[in-house]
Amino acid sequence: ALRELEAAGFLARTRERLPDGRFVPRTISYNRPGADREAARETPRAREASETREAGEAQEEPPAPKALERRPVPPAAAPAPAPPAPTRSPLPERHHAAASLLAGLRGREPRMLLSERDVRRLAPGVTEWLERGAHPEAVSRTLCATLPHDLAHPAGFLAHRLAALMPPPLPAVPVAPPPPDPFQNCDDCDRAFRAPEPGLCGGCRAWAAA
Numbered sequence: 001a002l003r004e005l006e007a008a009g010f011l012a013r014t015r016e017r018l019p020d021g022r023f024v025p026r027t028i029s030y031n032r033p034g035a036d037r038e039a040a041r042e043t044p045r046a047r048e049a050s051e052t053r054e055a056g057e058a059q060e061e062p063p064a065p066k067a068l069e070r071r072p073v074p075p076a077a078a079p080a081p082a083p084p085a086p087t088r089s090p091l092p093e094r095h096h097a098a099a100s101l102l103a104g105l106r107g108r109e110p111r112m113l114l115s116e117r118d119v120r121r122l123a124p125g126v127t128e129w130l131e132r133g134a135h136p137e138a139v140s141r142t143l144c145a146t147l148p149h150d151l152a153h154p155a156g157f158l159a160h161r162l163a164a165l166m167p168p169p170l171p172a173v174p175v176a177p178p179p180p181d182p183f184q185n186c187d188d189c190d191r192a193f194r195a196p197e198p199g200l201c202g203g204c205r206a207w208a209a210a
Contacts, residue, residue, distance in 0.1 A: 009033025091120060098126035101136055102158075109144040111151050118155035125162035133170040 005011040012028045091099055102119045105112035114122070129139050143161055151157060181194040186201035188208075193201040200208065 088120075091123065095123040095127050097130060097136070098123040101126055101140060105140060105144060108140055109147065111147060112144060112154050112158075114155055114158075118158075122155065122158055122162065125159070125166075129162070129167060132167050134167050 002011060002013070006013060010030055010033055012030070014026050014028075015023045016026045017023050099119050102114055102122055105114065126139060130136065142165060143158055148157075181196050183192050184195045184198045185192055186204055187198065188200055188204040191201050191203075199205075
């Protein structure tokens with residue numbers, strides 16, 4: 001396209017030599033092809049280089065370099081202290097057994113790898129299972145049974161299973177009646193009767209009292 005514009009007279013491309021000996025391309029565009037072309041003016045860069053060279057030749061001695069003013073370097077600011085790590089409240093003692101059970105699930109099923117935060121969040125649910133009479137081995141087996149193949153969030157799965165499969169509380173144990181007194185032989189008539197200690201039967205006590 002540039003060659004076609006140049007052939008039609010809209011464009012002129014030349015090479016210009018700078019005072020330092022380098023050649024640079026120069027492109028001139030024309031709004032009216034065939035008009036008188038003015039003499040190419042000197043480029044600002046070439047004129048600046050020429051004026052600099054002439055000024056350098058006219059000057060006899062180079063100016064003395066100015067002494068650099070040294071400014072005091074401000075001391076580097078001390079790095080800000082790191083914020084203290086947030087302290088977590090200790091886990092209540094009643095949840096220690098549940099936390100140990102949850103942390104050990106990965107030994108039974110590698111996909112049940114829980115973070116410390118997840119263990120603290122799920123421990124109260126496991127504690128409720130244990131307080132309802134569930135054996136720890138039965139709890140571990142139930143939580144790890146029939147896991148889905150695409151298990152991506154074990155903590156969420158365990159939270160759902162702990163709530164959905166919560167065992168009922170144990171029924172109240174009835175209070176057994178006290179055992180009856182043992183049999184004793186009366187010291188007078190040798191009859192058998194129930195009493196906490198040996199002695200006279202009821203009839204012999206009544207006769208003795210009379």
